[in-house]
Structures are given as C-alpha cells and as structure tokens.
Amino acid sequence: xxxxxxxxxxxxxxxxxxxxxxxxxxxxxxxxxxxxxxxxxxxxxxxxxxxxxxxxxxxxxxxxxxxxx
Amino acid sequence: xxxxxxxxxxxxxxxxxxxxxxxxxxxxxxxxxxxxxxxxxxxxxxxxxxxxxxxxxxxxxxxxxxxxxxxxxxxxxxxxxxxxxxxxxxxxxxxxxxxxxxxxxxxxxxxxxxxxxxxxxxxxxxxxxxxxxxxxxxxxxxxxxxxxxxxxxxxxxxxxxxxxxxxxxxxxxxxxxxxxxxxxxxxxxxxxxxxxxxxxxxxxxxxxxxxxxxxxxxxxxxxxxxxxxxxxxxxxxxxxxxxxxxxxxxxxxxxxxxxxxxxxxxxxxxxxxxxxxxxxxxxxxxxxxxxxxxxxxxxxxxxxxxxxxxxxxxxxxxxxxxxxxxxxxxxxxxxxxxxxxxxxxxxxxxxxxxxxxxxxxxxxxxxxxxxxxxxxxxxxxxxxxxxxxxxxxxxxxxxxxxxxxxxxxxxxxxxxxxxxxxxxxxxxxxxxxxxxxxxxxxxxxxxxxxxxxxxxxxxxxxxxxxxxxxxxxxxxxxxxxxxxxxxxxxxxxxxxxxxxxxxxxxxxxxxxxxxxxxxxxxxxxxxxxxxxxxxxxxxxxxxxxxxxxxxxxxxxxxxxxxxxxxxxxxxxxxxxxxxxxxxxxxxxxxxxxxxxxxxxxxxxxxxxxxxxxxxxxxxxxxxxxxxxxxxxxxxxxxxxxxxxxxxxxxxxxxxxxxxxxxxxxxxxxxxxxxxxxxxxxxxxxxxxxxxxxxxxxxxxxxxxxxxxxxxxxxxxxxxxxxxxxxxxxxxxxxxxxxxxxxxxxxxxxxxxxxxxxxxxxxxxxxxxx
Numbered sequence: 001x002x003x004x005x006x007x008x009x010x011x012x013x014x015x016x017x018x019x020x021x022x023x024x025x026x027x028x029x030x031x032x033x034x035x036x037x038x039x040x041x042x043x044x045x046x047x048x049x050x051x052x053x054x055x056x057x058x059x060x061x062x063x064x065x066x067x068x069x
Numbered sequence: 070x071x072x073x074x075x076x077x078x079x080x081x082x083x084x085x086x087x088x089x090x091x092x093x094x095x096x097x098x099x100x101x102x103x104x105x106x107x108x109x110x111x112x113x114x115x116x117x118x119x120x121x122x123x124x125x126x127x128x129x130x131x132x133x134x135x136x137x138x139x140x141x142x143x144x145x146x147x148x149x150x151x152x153x154x155x156x157x158x159x160x161x162x163x164x165x166x167x168x169x170x171x172x173x174x175x176x177x178x179x180x181x182x183x184x185x186x187x188x189x190x191x192x193x194x195x196x197x198x199x200x201x202x203x204x205x206x207x208x209x210x211x212x213x214x215x216x217x218x219x220x221x222x223x224x225x226x227x228x229x230x231x232x233x234x235x236x237x238x239x240x241x242x243x244x245x246x247x248x249x250x251x252x253x254x255x256x257x258x259x260x261x262x263x264x265x266x267x268x269x270x271x272x273x274x275x276x277x278x279x280x281x282x283x284x285x286x287x288x289x290x291x292x293x294x295x296x297x298x299x300x301x302x303x304x305x306x307x308x309x310x311x312x313x314x315x316x317x318x319x320x321x322x323x324x325x326x327x328x329x330x331x332x333x334x335x336x337x338x339x340x341x342x343x344x345x346x347x348x349x350x351x352x353x354x355x356x357x358x359x360x361x362x363x364x365x366x367x368x369x370x371x372x373x374x375x376x377x378x379x380x381x382x383x384x385x386x387x388x389x390x391x392x393x394x395x396x397x398x399x400x401x402x403x404x405x406x407x408x409x410x411x412x413x414x415x416x417x418x419x420x421x422x423x424x425x426x427x428x429x430x431x432x433x434x435x436x437x438x439x440x441x442x443x444x445x446x447x448x449x450x451x452x453x454x455x456x457x458x459x460x461x462x463x464x465x466x467x468x469x470x471x472x473x474x475x476x477x478x479x480x481x482x483x484x485x486x487x488x489x490x491x492x493x494x495x496x497x498x499x500x501x502x503x504x505x506x507x508x509x510x511x512x513x514x515x516x517x518x519x520x521x522x523x524x525x526x527x528x529x530x531x532x533x534x535x536x537x538x539x540x541x542x543x544x545x546x547x548x549x550x551x552x553x554x555x556x557x558x559x560x561x562x563x564x565x566x567x568x569x570x571x572x573x574x575x576x577x578x579x580x581x582x583x584x585x586x587x588x589x590x591x592x593x594x595x596x597x598x599x600x601x602x603x604x605x606x607x608x609x610x611x612x613x614x615x616x617x618x619x620x621x622x623x624x625x626x627x628x629x630x631x632x633x634x635x636x637x638x639x640x641x642x643x644x645x646x647x648x649x650x651x652x653x654x655x656x657x658x659x660x661x662x663x664x665x666x667x668x669x670x671x672x673x674x675x676x677x678x679x680x681x682x683x684x685x686x687x688x689x690x691x692x693x694x695x696x697x698x699x700x701x702x703x704x705x706x707x708x709x710x711x712x713x714x715x716x717x718x719x720x721x722x723x724x725x726x727x728x729x730x731x732x733x734x735x736x737x738x739x740x741x742x743x744x745x746x747x748x749x750x751x752x753x754x755x756x757x758x759x760x761x762x763x764x765x766x767x768x769x770x771x772x773x774x775x776x777x778x779x780x781x782x783x784x785x786x787x788x789x790x791x792x793x794x795x796x797x798x799x800x801x802x803x804x805x806x807x808x809x810x811x812x813x814x815x816x817x818x819x820x821x822x823x824x825x826x827x828x829x830x831x832x833x834x835x836x837x838x
Contacts, residue, residue, distance in 0.1 A: 012791035012800055021791075030831045031464075047789055048833045050802070050811065055829040063830050067463030068420045 005038035006054050017044030031066045073455040074448070079410045082448065085441040086403035087345045092383040094156065096344035097144035099314035102126045104141055104156055111159060111377030114370070117170055119163045124171035128194045128313060129238070131231040132219065134164030136309040140341060146383050150350050152358035155376055162368040175242055176203035181327035184209055184267040186260060187276030188246070189217025190309060191299025193235060194316025195271045195323070200242035202324050207267070208239065210276070213248030215239070217275040218307065225365070264295050269323045274300030275312065287322045287332040288315060296322055314340055347440045348383040388435035388443070391644060393669040394658065395435065395445075398425050402435065402443040409452050420461065426452050427466040428665055431540055431656030432616035437647050449656070453542025465830060466661035467541035468807060469771045473723070477502040477533040478550065480747055482730040484531040485557050488520055489741050494564040495525030498589075501570030502533040503686040506726030507701075509733035512569075513740075514707035515589070519567065522596050528561050530554070531734060534573040539580075540656045551580055558584060567592050569703075571617040571624065571685055572655075590684065593706065594627040598634055603708020606700065606716060609638035611677030613692060613699070615685030616651040628684055628702065635705050642676035650676065652691035659691070663769070670695040680716050694720035722768040727775060752782040756820035763823055772810055772826045779803050780812040781821055798824055809833065 007023040014021065021040035026048055028035050040049045050059070074082070090096075094104035103122050110118035123130040137157055145153030181204050185196045188210035196208040214220065216232045239246065260279060263270045271288075272279050272295070279297050281290045288298040298315030301307045318339060325332050359376040361368050368376065388402065389395045400408065405425070412422035431446040456462040476482060482505070487494050498519055500512045512531075519527045535550030558566060568574045569589040577586045612632070618624050625646060632639050644650060650673040653659045659666025673688070674681065674697035681699035683689040692699040704715035721729065731749075738744040755778045759767070767777070784790040784801030791800040802811045809832070813825040 011793045011795050013794065015790050015792045015799070016788050027834050028831045045789070046835065047791065048835065049791060049800075050809070050829060050833070052811070052825065052827045055811065055827045059829050059831050063465065064463075065419070067465055068423045069418075 004035070006051075006058070007038050007040060008051070010040050010049060010051065012040075012049055014042035014044060014047050016047075017042055019044045021047075021049055030063055031069075033066050035062075073413060073451040074406075074410055076410075079406065082406045082443070083403050085439070085443045086385075086401060086406075087347060087440065088385045088401045088403055090346040090385075091342075091344045092346055093144040093146055093344060093348075094141035094154075094383075096346070097141045097341050099140065099310050099340045100126055100317060102141075104154075105380065105382055107163075108154065108159070108377045108380035109382060111163065111373055112380060114374055116163055116166055116370075120167035121170040123160065123163065124169055124173070128197050128316070129190070129231075129235045130160075130164050130169070131234055132190065132227065133309060133313055134160040135227055135231070136219070136222075138308050138310055140308075140310060146348050146350060146381060147356070147379060150353050150381075151355040151379070154380055155358055158361070158368055159373055159377055162373045165367065173201060175201050178205065178243070179203045181205070181268045183207070183269045183271065183323055183327075184263045185271045185273065186263060187217065187273030187299070188215040189273045189275030189299055190219060190312035191275060191316035191319070192217070192271065192273030193239065194313050195273070195298075195320045196244045196316075197239055197242060198317055198320035199323060200239070200244045202320070204324070204327065205243070205245075207245045207247050209247045209249070209263075211249070213246065215246065217273065260295060264293060267294075269294040269296065269326055271316075271319045271323060272297040273316075274298060275307075286336055288319045289322060289326075289332060294326060296326075346383060347385050347387070348381070349387060350381065353381055385440075387440075388438045388445075391438060391648070391650070392435050393650075393672045394429050394665065397662075397665050397668065398428070400425070402439070402445050405445065406448055409448060413452060413455065423456075423461075423463055424466070424661060426456070427463075427661035428658055429656050430616065430651035430653065430658040430669060432651035433619055434616065434644075434648060434650060437619065446656070450540065450542065453540075454544050455542070457542040457544065462542060464807065467537075467543070467657055469723075470537045470657050470660050471541060471543065471546070472806075473727075474502070474533050474535070474537040474550070476727060477505075477531075477730060478553075481749075482531060482734050484529065484734045484737065485561070486742055487528045487561065488526045491526035491528075493526055494528030494561050496523050497528040497530060497558060497561060497564040497566050499530050499532075499534075499566050499568045499570075499573060501568065501573045501686070502531075502730065503572075503690075503726070504569050504701075504703075505531055505730045505733050507686040507690050507721055507729070508703065509729045509736070511701065511703040511707055512733060513737065514709075515569070515703060516737075518599060518707065519592075526564075527567075528564055529737070530557060530561075531730070531737075534570075534576045536572045536576050537657060539576065551576070555581055555584065571615045571621065572687075574621065574624070575617040588621070588624045588627065590624055590627040590631060590702075594630050594634075598631070599707060601635060601705060601708055602710040603704065603712040604714045604716075605705075606637065606680060606682075608679060609640050610682035610700070611642050611679050612639040612645060613642070613652075613673060613676075613681050613683045613685075613688050614645050614649040615683070615688050616649055616655050617685070619647055619649060622647070631702065631706065632682070637682065637705055639682060640677050640679065644676050649673075652685070652688040654687040654691055660771075666691075667695065674699075690720045693718065722764065723771065724764075724768065724774040727773055752778045755781060758817070758820040758822045760823075763825065767823075767826045770827060772828060776803075776805070776810045777812050777814075777821075777823060777826060779805055780810050781814060804832070 022043050023038050024041040025038050092105045095101050107119050107122045127133045139157040142153045147153050183199050183204050183206045185192045185208045188208050196206045199206045283290050283297045288296045290297050296319045298319050299312050322332050356379045359372050408422045412420050429449040433446045435445050436442050498516050535547045538547035566586045567589050577584050652673050653666030653669035670691040674692045674695040683699050684702040689699050689701045698716035700715035735746040780801050780803040783803040798813050798815050800813045808828050810828045815822045
C-alpha cells in the first residue's frame, strides 16, 4: 500500500504528554478504504493531528472521490 | 424496488425535451441544411466554417447555394419579429467567396449498377449520392452536357464554371457521364431498355418525360426498378431545392431497392417536415433585413455579418434560462436524464453525476415552464431513492440535513399537546421545523392568536414532516417520520391541521391526503386579524412565493389577500407564483452544492428590486443570507410595538436554529402547560465566545455550537488535546458519529473563546465510530 506523507512542522504539542509531535505512519479509513499516511503524532500517547489544510484540502477530495465509487 | 429508469422510460423522457429538435429553418429545408449553424458561423465572420456546413448537406454548393429558392425563409422565426433572414443571399455570399471545404467520403464500390437518365440538377444529385454510396452510376444525357435547364441561366445568376466544377466532382466520385440519350419524347422505350440493362433507373423529369406518376414518398414508378423525379412541380413552378430533394430521395429509394429493404419505412423526416421546437421570442427586439447596397453584387462582408447576426439561433432552453441548477451543470433535461441514466448503470467506476443528481432543488419550476412538462425533479428524486436503496448514495450531501431533522424530531424539540385546559382538539397548529428554528417568537404569537380565535381546542405539534428525508431519497426514514406524525394526529382525534410551512403542506397533500389540512394563510384570511403594532416597511415589498407553493394558487391568493388587509404594498416579481424559484434549500440543494445554493438564493432575491416579503422560513433566511432585507409575513401579522425591524434580521444560521427549536419547546411548556422540560446536557451550559466571522465560518462548515461544546467537553474530560505554546490556543477533536470535528479555542475565565473549526469524515485509528 502506498504511503502519503502530510508531515509539516507544527507548533502544536501534546498537552497531556508535553511532547512535540513527530512524524509517524497511521492508518486512516473511509467507506471500506484504508490508507497509510504519514502525519504528525504525539510520540507519547499517539494523538494524531489533522491540520486544517489537510482536512479541507486533500482529505476532503479523497473523501468525495470514495463517496462516488 | 423498481429501478428509477429503464431504457423505455429513458427514451420516453428524452423525447419530452425538445431542445434537440430541428430549428424551424432546418425542418423546413427539404434537405435539412443546418441553417442555424451556418448563420452562427457567418455571424462570427467565419465564412469557411459556414461553407463547411453547406458542404456537409448540400450537393453542388456552388450551384444550390446560388440558386436555392429558400423555403426555409417562410419558416424563419425572425419573420415574426422583423423580416425573415435572407438565407439565399447569405448562401450566395458564402459560396461566391469560398471553394469546397469538405470532401465527403465515398463508400467502397459495390454491385448494383444504376442508370440516371437526364442530367438536370435532380439527376446530378441522384448520381452523386449513389456514387458516394459506392454504386456504379451512369449519368446519361442527350448531348453529353449536365445541368438541364440550369444551362439556360445567365452567367450572372450561375457562372458557367460551376457546372464545369460539378462535372469534375461527379467524375471524381466515379460517375460515368454518357452522351447519347434518346431524343426528347422517346423516353419511354429508352427507360424500359435501361431498366433491363441496369439494376435500377432514375429518370430526371427536368430532361425527359415519362408516362406514369412517381409515388411521392419513394419516387418509384410502378413496382419495378424505375424511379423518377425532378422537373417542374404540379404548379409548373421549377424549384431548385425540389430538384435536389427529389434526386436525394430517389437515390435513397434506389439504395434501399438494391438492398432489398422497405422503400417506405421511416421516411417521415425526409423533405420539409414539422418540428416540435419551441422558441420564445418575447424579449427579442425586432430587426429589419439588411439589404445589400449593390443588389447585383450581393452582400459585402459587413452586410453579411450584420444579416447573419440577426439570426436568433432558435432553440428552446426555456427551463435552463430560469434554472440556476441546469445552468450550473450545463445540462438541459434531455442531456441531464441521459447522464443520470448512465450514472445509475455504472457497476464499477466513478459515479461522476452523483453530485449533479443531489444538487437539484426538486422545485419543479422547469416542469411548469416546459412545453412537455419534463419531470426533472421526479427523475432526480426517484434516482436518489434508488441510490439509497442500492447503497450508492454518498453520505456527505444529506447527513447534516438528516441529523437536523432527527434533532427536530428528538426529545429536545418535539412537542405534542392539546390546548391547555382541553382534552380534545378541533384544530392542530403545525408550524414546521424551520419556522420554529427561525422565528420561535412568531410561532408562540401565532399559536396564542389561534387559541384565542378558534373554538374547540387548538392543539400544537412541534416536529418535522419528514421532507428532508423525502428529498434525500431516504424512503424508509421518511415513511417512518410521516407515519409517526399521522399516528399522533390520530391520537389527538384527527383535528384539522393548520400548517404554516408550504413544504409541510406539499408533503401532506402528496403523501398524506387523508389528513384534514389547511394552510395557516387561508385560515388567517378567514379570521379577523390582530391590530398591527410593530415596525412597518418603508416601501412596497417584493413578494417571494416559496417553490413549494407553486401548485397552491389558493394559498398564494390568501397571502395576497392578507397583505392587502395589512395594508402591505407588494410587488409581484416576474418569476413568482407558479413560476417561482427555489431559495436553495429545496431538495437539500444547499447541502449537496453550497455555492449553487447561494447562487439560487441570489437569483431568487434578484427577481425583484427592493426589500422582500416571504412566507416560508427558509426563503426568508436564505434570501437574508443572500444580502436582501426580507421579512416574514408573520412579522407583520403579529408584530408588536418595540419589535426590532424584521427587515434587518440576519440569517440565524444552523446553530441558532437548533437552539431556537429547543428553547421554543421549553418556553411553550413552561408558559402554556406549566411543565418542566427534560434537563439539558451539562455541556449545554458551557459559555462560548465566538466572533461573528468565526461563527459564519462554522455555519458554512456545518459545525454547530453543540458540536463545539462536545469537542471541548471531550477534551476536558479526557485531557487529550494539543496546545500551541506560542499562541496559548488549544486544539481538540471529537467524533460524535460520522464526522470528526476539530476546534481551536482558548479557555478564559468568562467563556471558551473559539478561533477556528473544521471537520473531516475520514476516520483516524483511535476513533471507533
């Protein structure tokens, strides 16, 4: 499975773990499709950040594509 | 369930849309030259393209283009608004300035030898058409010359070289031109001899005479292999285009004869024929024909350009002209329904028309406009239903509206009671979900008025008629919703339902005809109205009928009567009443395609200039969102001194509508029935500080304040959120059901200050739903 990277430096830090986020591969899914993507994640608790640009951009486009399959 | 459309239904539907019918000129032309496209090319100063259009259909354009008697001119729609187009003169202009632009293909040679006796224009046409079809063709002419009586024309009418070119063309396609036909008058025997030597014979009656009259449809003479046409007509009038028509008709008959198929089947569209085209010319200013300054020299390029520019490019497009949806997707009903059919037929691959199907407002304006009542709304709605039934409906277009509907039907908003102090109801006020969301105070005032004026008890139900589910194609949910309402009305003793919303009324009329229903407007029109004390509009208001009142002339008349009684001057927009537009909410258009919904609202708002008056809560709010001051009729019916100006009221947005509905139930219960409401969830008390631009962004992204509160409550209880040490902002997410909401905020002493919000449907690993 292809892996896409949406890693970008971010000022957000995990409040609970008090750690900066780091790139990590995560599985995201929608309508029976699963993708491996690289996102910024808290190395302590695994909190995954979906930045606004991704949610309203590429992620939305893929959601709509999958909805029309 | 039945599929939304099978092929027979598709064909039936397609045939209702007349946009692809021939324009009047083309239908009238015996050989159906695409005059409209010819004019369009000339009007763009593209003479070569215009010539291509002639070359495609016209045999010997240098000849026919100069001599055609243009029967199309009598059919020209321009004739009703000025003079018909000078088609003949424009063809002369075109062919005198261009050489052949297209060489039409010749099919591979095959058997079936044909003799054409007589080389007038009809014989020439028959020979050319048959040679192109690959039939070995001999053109037999007494003196070896072609053209028949055309040769008698002066050079100014038909330059001699055109016949030389025509001869080259015929020979180029393999026609053998044979000198040595019989002397005039001795034709019968020759034709009989040729009929024996050749597989088929065509006699051009311009050159020869023949005993026996050809069949007008097939031009067959008798039952054998002999055909005849051309020459002067019964009125002794020699029509050039009739020569061409006969030659072409005979060539087709001979081809069919040689293929041993029916000579007469399906030939009704040959020659001049009727067209179902409708072109409305109401708004087109008249224009007189451009006459050439030098009649003998014909048009100059500038004159030709101006004359061709008078062509109105006849088409129908009546529905498309008015419908923002059809314009947006660049479809007319015929192409739309084909696209929908193909979309339904996709087994694997992208269903690229999903969004198109879901974006129609289902308002039915096009059907009223259409000369053949094309049911676009019904096609789109039944297609949505099939998409839901087969699991192909994408979730995102309708999720929000369906959640909104569930909320209106849920414990927080739903209410059903007899009038306080009554155990039965003769009437039942049903304001509808959107009025409750937009103007809860008006619901209370209207209800109190009805209670005061009507005898026998006026019950009240707050809820939703289910129309969002109906529009979304969610048949099961819709039926269940309507059934519950029906059952509740039954339990209350089947009172007369007084509905304020014309969408509810439309649903009751179509889907629950057994209910006894009246519109609030008709009912109020029969009562003595309250004395108006609130703000008055400064000028006459544009009256915006809702799309769901399209088929309710009685209701619309009552609204006008009420306006008159209230002394409210109203302006009728050009497209009101039966032709009114949808505000963008209908069919859930604004959820499937938000920019289109906004466009539709602007179209409706701009149908009249000036402030507006609506009697549908969604129209009221969407037109207000489109920037037009709009009041609701109830604002003036039940206005009170000290009310803010209803024309200044903004679109409340989705969050406020939710809250309004919930609070309406609480207020009514407390005030009229002295009952406590169900407790609100703890986070409902959470105070939010949201700047107007952030609130607008959240509304646009369909994020409710309730969602914001849930995200924050989840972050607080779980301790899982992000912080930005630079700004001090927090970022948290929560997925209540199918959507993950992200909220950027900052806790302050007074409230949570909200900076941003966004959402996605894709699921992260830690999210379970």
